[in-house]
Amino acid sequence: MRKHFILGTVAAIAVAILPAVSAEASSAAINYATCTSLATCGGMDALVAAAQKEGTLNIDTVPRNWANYGALIDLYTKAFGIKINSTNPDGSSADEINAIKTAPASKKPDMYDGGITFATGNEGLFTDYKVATFNDIPATYKNPDGLWASNYAGEIVLEYPTNLPKLPTSIAGLSDAAFKGMVAIAGDPSSAQQSLMSVFAVNQAAGGTPADITKGVNWFQTMKTSGNFVTVRATPANFAAGAYKISFNWSFNCPGDITASKATGVNLQCAVPTDSHLVGTPYVAAIPKSAPHPAAARLWEELLYSQNNKGFLAETLPSTKGKSGSVIFKSLMGGQNIWVSGGAAVTESAAMAKKGVLNNPPTQFIINTPGTTVTPTPDQQTAAKAVLTTQWPTVLGN
C-alpha cells in the first residue's frame, strides 16, 4: 500500500514535470536564426509561438499592389497578430540588397524578394531555410541548399483602356495606325526588369529567339519612327496625363491596376498577346542572415509557399484566439494560390496542378490565349543587357 503510494506520487510528479522540462529543453535548443526547416524549427506550433513572441516582421521594397502582396500582408497580420513594417515599397532589388547590408540591425529586412541575379550575386547575405514545400519548387530556380528560391513570375501582357476605338490583341498589330502615340513600356530596359522582358516578348513576336534580341530592338525603332511607340515611362500618373494608352505590363499587376483605375472611372483590360507568350524569370525569396525577426521571417516564407486551394483570406478569417499555430496555418488560403488570384505564374504550379490544388487564374482581368511560353535564361538575359546598353539609346535616340 505504502509502496504503491510512493510510486504513484513519483509517477504523478514525473508526469507533471516531464513535459515542462522537455518543452523547455526543446525551445532552448531551437535557434530560430539558424534552423533550416519547419521540423528543425520545432514544428508549426512552436514556430508560430516564436514568431508571435517577436511580434514584428520587416519587409522592404514590397508594394501592396504588386502581385497581390497586399492580401498576403493582411492575412499574415490578421492570422498571427504579427505587425508588418513595410519600408521603401517602390524601391528596387538593388535598394533591397543595400538595406540588408546597411540598415540598422533592428530595421533590417526579414525577407528578400527581388531579381534572381541580385540573389545569386549576394548568396553570402542569406541563410539556408527550406520551406515545407521545397521539393515542389523547380530545381532550375532554387539554390539546392535553400539559400534562395523562386516564388512567382509574371507574364508579359498588354494593358489598355476598353474604350479604345480598336482593341489590341497582338504585338504585331500594335503597328496599326490606330495606335499612333499610344504604346509605352515601364522604363529603361537597363533598369526595369519588366521592360527588359517586354523587349524579349516583342522579339518573340517579331520572329526572334531569346538568344538574340536584335529583332526586338529594331521593332521598337520602327514603332518610334511611325510614332506609335512613345518613349514615356508607363506609370499611372503618365497614363492619367494621357501620355500613352497601351503598355506592356506584368500579368500580376493587372488585377491591382484594373481595380484601382475602375475607381477613377477608367476601365482597363489586360490581354496576353496572341503572338508572344513570355514568362519572366521568377522573382526569388530569401531570408537574410541578419533578419532581426528570424522566426517571423520563416513563418512568412512558409505562408508564401503554402499550397492550400481553399481557406481564409484576411476578410473572411474568423478570430484565431486560443487556436494553436498549426490549426490557424492550416485554415489559411495558400500563398501560392493568393498569387495565382493576383495573376502571377507561381513557382509550384506544376506540382500543385498534379495534386489538383492549383486555382484558376483570374480570367475576369486577363484575356488569355493558350500557347507555349518562353522564358529567357539568365545567360540570354546577360547577353541581351550587353546589347541593350549600347544599342537602345543609339537606336531610339535623336
Added chain:
Amino acid sequence: MNQSNVASESTRTRKRVVSKGRYKFPFALIPFFIFVTFFLAWPISTVVIESFKSNSNKWTLSNYGPLFHGIYLHAFETSIRIGLITALFGVIIGGLFAFVIESYAGPRLTSILDSVAAVFANSGGVPLAFTFLASFGANAGLIKLLKSWGWDLYGSGFSIFSFTGICLVYIFFQAPLMVLIFKPALKGLRKEWKEASTSLGGSSWTYLRRIALPILFPSFVGSFLLLFAGGFSAYATARALTVGNIPLIPLIIGNLVDGNVIADKTHLGASLAIGAILIALIAMTGYIWAQRKSTQWRR
C-alpha cells in the same frame, strides 16, 4: 567626458584664442559641419573608394576605362549638351524677365512674381514632367487644340520625349531660377552710376554697354554655370519622360547602382559619379570666381 568638462574646455580655448587675437573657432557652425560631413564628405569619399574597387573588392583602375569611349562618353556629351543649352536659354529668358520685373514692376507685384519664380524654380521633377505631359503630350489638350486649328505639332516632328522636348521642360525650371539669382545683381546697379553717366553726356546705350553690362557680366557667367550644373545633374524630370532613349549620365548612374536589371556594375556607377562630380566641380569653381568678381562692385 561629461558636459561641464566640454564647456569649460571650450571657454578656456576661446579665452586663449581671443586673448591672442588669432583664429577663433566658429562653434556656431558645428551643426553645419556635421551636416556637410554626413551628407557630402562621407558619401563622396565612399563613392571615391567604391570607384577604385572591383567586384571582388580589390583595388583597380578598370572602372575608369569605359568613361572615355562608347555609350558612357556619349552620355557625358549628351548631359553636358543639355546642361549648356538649357542654361543658355535659362539665363537669356530668365535674365530678361528679371530685368523687366526689376525695371517696371512695383514692390507688391515684385514680391508676388518673386514667389511665383521661387515656386517654379523648385517644381522640377515628376510634377513638372506631369504638367508638360498633360499639356504637350501627344494626346494632350493643348496639342489637340492646336491640331484643330490646323497646326499639327506632332505631325511636324515635335515630341515632348525628344532631346528638344526635354530641353523645353528643363527651361521651365531654369528660367525662374535665373530670375531668382539674377535679380539681386540687377538691384546692385546704383542709380547714381546711371546719373553720373548721363551727366557726363553718356547715352542709355553707352551706360548699358560701358557700365551695366560689364558689371553684370560676372553675375551672368556665374548664373550660367549654376544653371549648367543644375541641368547637367537633373534626374527625376528626365527619368519620368524617357525610357533610356536619351542617354544622360544621372540616369545611367541610377541604372547601374539602383536598378532591377544590372546587378554587377555598381563600381562603374561610382566612377561615372566621380566623372559627374568633377564636371560639377569645374562649374562650381567658375561660379565662385564669378561670384567674387560680381560682388566687388557692391562693397
